[in-house]
Each structure stands twice: as structure tokens, then as C-alpha cells.
Amino acid sequence: MGSRLSITLLALAALTTAAQAQDKTSDVIARGEYLARAGDCTACHTAAEGRLFAGGRPMPTPFGTIYTSNITPDPETGIGKWSADDFYRTMHNGRFPDGGLIYPAMPFASYTKVTRVDSDAIFAYLRSIAPVNQKNKPHELRFPYDNRQLILGWRTLFFSEGEFKPDPTKSAEWNRGAYLVEGLGHCGMCHSPINALGGTSQSDAFKGGLIPMQNWYAPSLTSNREAGLGDWSIKDISDLLQTGVSARGVVYGPMAEVVHNSLQYLSDADTRAMAVYLKGIAEASSPPPASSALPNTESSLLISLGKTVYDKNCASCHGTQGEGKPPHWPPLANNQSIEMQSAVNPIRMVLNGGYPPGTKGNPMPYGMPPFAGLLSDNEVAAVVSYIRTAWGNRGTPVSAREANELRSAPLN
Amino acid sequence: MFARAAALAAMLTALAAFDGAAAQMANQPPDTMAARVEACTPCHGNKGEGTSDVYFPRLAGKPAGYLYNQLLAFRSGRRKYPPMNYLLEFLPDPYLEAMAEYFASEHPPLPQPAPSEVSKDVLAQGELLATSGDAGRNIPACVSCHGPGLTGMQPGIPGLLGLRAAYVSAQLGAWRYGTRTAKSPDCMQLVAGHLTEADVTAVAAWLATRPAPADPAPVPKGTYALPFGCGSQPN
Numbered sequence: 001m002g003s004r005l006s007i008t009l010l011a012l013a014a015l016t017t018a019a020q021a022q023d024k025t026s027d028v029i030a031r032g033e034y035l036a037r038a039g040d041c042t043a044c045h046t047a048a049e050g051r052l053f054a055g056g057r058p059m060p061t062p063f064g065t066i067y068t069s070n071i072t073p074d075p076e077t078g079i080g081k082w083s084a085d086d087f088y089r090t091m092h093n094g095r096f097p098d099g100g101l102i103y104p105a106m107p108f109a110s111y112t113k114v115t116r117v118d119s120d121a122i123f124a125y126l127r128s129i130a131p132v133n134q135k136n137k138p139h140e141l142r143f144p145y146d147n148r149q150l151i152l153g154w155r156t157l158f159f160s161e162g163e164f165k166p167d168p169t170k171s172a173e174w175n176r177g178a179y180l181v182e183g184l185g186h187c188g189m190c191h192s193p194i195n196a197l198g199g200t201s202q203s204d205a206f207k208g209g210l211i212p213m214q215n216w217y218a219p220s221l222t223s224n225r226e227a228g229l230g231d232w233s234i235k236d237i238s239d240l241l242q243t244g245v246s247a248r249g250v251v252y253g254p255m256a257e258v259v260h261n262s263l264q265y266l267s268d269a270d271t272r273a274m275a276v277y278l279k280g281i282a283e284a285s286s287p288p289p290a291s292s293a294l295p296n297t298e299s300s301l302l303i304s305l306g307k308t309v310y311d312k313n314c315a316s317c318h319g320t321q322g323e324g325k326p327p328h329w330p331p332l333a334n335n336q337s338i339e340m341q342s343a344v345n346p347i348r349m350v351l352n353g354g355y356p357p358g359t360k361g362n363p364m365p366y367g368m369p370p371f372a373g374l375l376s377d378n379e380v381a382a383v384v385s386y387i388r389t390a391w392g393n394r395g396t397p398v399s400a401r402e403a404n405e406l407r408s409a410p411l412n
Numbered sequence: 413m414f415a416r417a418a419a420l421a422a423m424l425t426a427l428a429a430f431d432g433a434a435a436q437m438a439n440q441p442p443d444t445m446a447a448r449v450e451a452c453t454p455c456h457g458n459k460g461e462g463t464s465d466v467y468f469p470r471l472a473g474k475p476a477g478y479l480y481n482q483l484l485a486f487r488s489g490r491r492k493y494p495p496m497n498y499l500l501e502f503l504p505d506p507y508l509e510a511m512a513e514y515f516a517s518e519h520p521p522l523p524q525p526a527p528s529e530v531s532k533d534v535l536a537q538g539e540l541l542a543t544s545g546d547a548g549r550n551i552p553a554c555v556s557c558h559g560p561g562l563t564g565m566q567p568g569i570p571g572l573l574g575l576r577a578a579y580v581s582a583q584l585g586a587w588r589y590g591t592r593t594a595k596s597p598d599c600m601q602l603v604a605g606h607l608t609e610a611d612v613t614a615v616a617a618w619l620a621t622r623p624a625p626a627d628p629a630p631v632p633k634g635t636y637a638l639p640f641g642c643g644s645q646p647n
Binding site (some may be wrong): 356 | 440452453489498500502504510
């Protein structure tokens, strides 16, 4: 009797440990899912109307089209046979299990900063999702870019392997933000100038650049003349990252994708940590000397036409003084993203309109109509010149040719 | 006395708070669907009645389920029109549903039918196809699905009135060439696949000459049986 009782107790104890272990794995999987969101794996590894993480999404590059891989646990076509070591090697060192080189279209140059523990959690999560049997599509890269050995040269120039090293002179919050922005967030993949070799050098990190093929300008995150957030409040930065709209401005284009698939899911604490870090890396920069390629008389004519176009088409939402009705109708006065040297974004905004992403914090965003069919090149140039220079804004006028060229920019 | 002073103070505070709230509201766009779809109305009209552009369709009064299916298809890129694909890309399902319901519940009058540019014979051929089909060529009558009054059926079958000939031809062409597809089984693709260019011109022209019916509302679900299954119209 006594022995049976103790056996029962033992069995119970075994059950509870099993349950605890179970709990622990489910915790790890949940954490892995969260980290996979922070890394925005789905943006690339899930195709439109495709199954989760089954890959096959085309990524146009100047060198041809790359197709993303199936990272579901299917043993034949996915990563079902991989070990946690194999996976860490891909994330950390950009290599396949057999040592083969991975194209940097997979952001391993950022993911190398991810810790082993976090990499293992992501792997545990990926192993828990539904396997999908779907063969990877071969890349369509032009000679000589179809030769993976070329990646070696790229790696020598632009890749430095290594997990994130906290800066002991900074707060834990700052370091957490840095870890997320530089690592899983791979923000530098868009927000750094890309040179002719398709790489980003360390010294140029977060200095801004035109995204090849997409024709959107990802502003500098360090210069307050662009998207540097030095004079933003932590609340406004957090709002922008988490909901897509803020009192200072909104996200659109490729950044709307980032907020939609990734940033809206981050916890308040992680969002705040990123905000603290982003505010911290902004360098004080003096306003640029206004200089324009357009002759003076031409630009003043343009700007007076611009005011007419603005009052008729834009003021109902953005206000006669560019004050907007923030956060839903963003202010245009003192809005950095309009005043930047590159006028690509405001021109495209006027041509294409847009909705900020629908997020938990802003599930029914307000939208802006596309004006491509309503305004001529000259009117687009005029209204963009006007908003870049009115109300104390310090941008420069743009020409009708620039407006015309962006009419053919790809919309997806 | 003291109590009254306190009450007065409370009332004043409440008033001030109300004032503050009102000021804040004034600084916000109206909390309505109409304000949220202002991005759509330059092309579709303020109430979804359509615009002068013959390729921009009317949305008003179409079944909400149908409109929602279209918004899902534009968002995923299955139905292609880049300006709309772009606008909808990051909007969640419940919001698209709300947009669909908004336009479905608007009822601006149908436009006056435009005088037709095609011959009487062509119109007669269009009428025949729409109302009787052509059994010899496996073409079912349009009315067999779109309804005897061509006003459509809840939740997934749109009416065919108030659309311009250019738009209807473009849509039938898109199905024939596979650039527009609907939920499988895609019955419209089967129908359009059997139509010739001449059929398309004829039926689109005849539809555009139809006057507005007394009641343009789509009939309730299940009012009549379809000749064969359509993915967009669950049984």
C-alpha cells in the first residue's frame, strides 16, 4: 500500500516534470515566434497567398531575381533535417549546412548579431509550424552573379561575423534597443547607402540610401535632417514604430511593411528600448544650406502654382498651414521626411497616395488618394516644391522631370 | 452652501473637460468610414457611384460579400490594378470588410443609360446571350446567375446594371486572359472562356443600355439556384 502510494507519487512527480518541460518548450517556441516577428522573416519567406514560411517569394535585385527558401520543417524541401547548429550557422555566418555560401539577400550580415539562445528559440519555433512540401525555385541571376563564389568577395568587404556586444557605458535599455535594431530588425539593410557592389560598409551604417529596384529612399537614422529622431519624444517614436502613425509623421511604402509584419508585434518594453536607442544614435546636424538646381524665377513660379494646387487638393486633410490633424492626417510643416535632400518619397507619396499599415494600435487607418491621374507632372512638381519650402520647411524645389520619372516606379 | 459650491465646481470641471474633448475632436478627422475611404473616392465617387472615367467601376449597392472578395483579391495581387493593390497591401481583413459594407450600404441613383454606339443587330445578340445564353456553345444565360433583373444576389454575385460597356468588356477580357480570377471554382472564368470578342462587345453594350430597375438591390441569398457552382457564392 505504502509502496503503491509512493509509486503514484513518483509517477505524479514525473508527470509534473514532464509538464514543466512541456511548458518550457512551449515558452521557448512562443519566444521564438516573437523573435521571428522581430526579424520579419515572413516578409521574405512567405509568398503572397502562399503558406507560412514556404518561401518562393521573388526578390528582384539589380542582378536578377532571387527566390526565398522554404524554411518550414519539411524534411525534403524545407529545413526539416537541419540541426540547431546548422540553423545557427546560417543565421550567424551565412552558410548552408554543407558550408555553401548564402546570398546576402538573406540578412545574415545583421542576424550575425543574434545570440545563440535566441537563434535556438527561433529554430524551435520554426520546427513547430506546419511543414509544407514545396521545392525551392532556382534563382534567376545573370552571369556572373549566378556563381556563389562571388559572395566570398562581398563577404570580405562587407561582412563581419559576431554576436552583439553590449556597450557597458550605455543603459540596459539602450543596449536592448541596439541589439534589436542592429540584429534581428536588420534596419540597416534599407537604411544604409548601398554601393555598386550591393553592400553596406560599417562606417555608413544607418546613413540612409535609395533602395535599389524599389525607388524609395530610406532616410538616414542618424541625421536629424532626415529620419534622425534626435528631437522626437520617446512617445512619438514608440507610436510610429508600434502603430505606424504618430504626432510627427507616418510610415509608408516599404516602412509600412516593416511595421505591419514586424514592429507592431513587439512588446512595449522592446519598442521603448528601440526608441531610446534610435533617439540616442541621432547626431546633431545643422540645417543644410538651401540649394536648388532650379533657377530662382522658375522655382518661385512653381511654388506659387504649388500653393494653388495645395489649397485645392491637400489642405482639407493637411491643413492650410500644413498642421494636419495628427496622427491620422500627418502634419507637413516641420516634417523631416518631406524636407530631405532626396525628394523621392514626397513625390511618390503624392503620385501613389497610401494608407499607413493597419495595426493593433490603429486598426482602421485613414488614407490619402493617389494623385497620379489627377495632377500633371508640372502640378506634382509644384505642389511638392510648395510643401518642401512652405511654413518654414527647409527642403528645395523639385522639377517636373523628377516627378515624371517616378510615375513608372514599381508599386510593389 | 458648501455642497453647492462643490457641485458647481464639479460641473465647471466637467464642462472644461468637455470643452477639451471637443477641441481634441475638432483636431481629429471625423471618426467615420466616409472620411476613411477618402483615398478611394476620387476614382469611385463620394458614395461609390463611379466617376466619368469609364474604367472606374461603381461600387455602391453591390453585395458586401462580393466587394469584400474583390478587396481581398486586390490586396493579395490576384486581381491586378497596381494603384489599388498598393493602397490595400497592409490593411487587415476586418477593415476591408468594413469598407465593403460601407459601399454596399450606399444607394446613390444608378446612372442614366448611355446611348449605344453599336448596331441594333449587335444589341440583339447581346440581349440573347444575357437572357437566354447559347446552349450550343455552352454559354449559360447571364441572368441565370446575375438574376432575372440583373441585380445580383447576396452575398457574392454582383448586379450588372449601372456599369459601362468599356468596364464590362475589360473585366470579361481579364477573365479570358487569366488576369482576373475569383475563388475556385471560378465560374465566371468558365463563362468568359466561351465568349468570343464579338460576344463580349455585344453583351457589354446591351447591359449598358438597360434602364435602372425600380429596386436595384441584390436579391437575398438562395432566391434562385445557380446553373453550376461558384466559389464566391457559398450554398
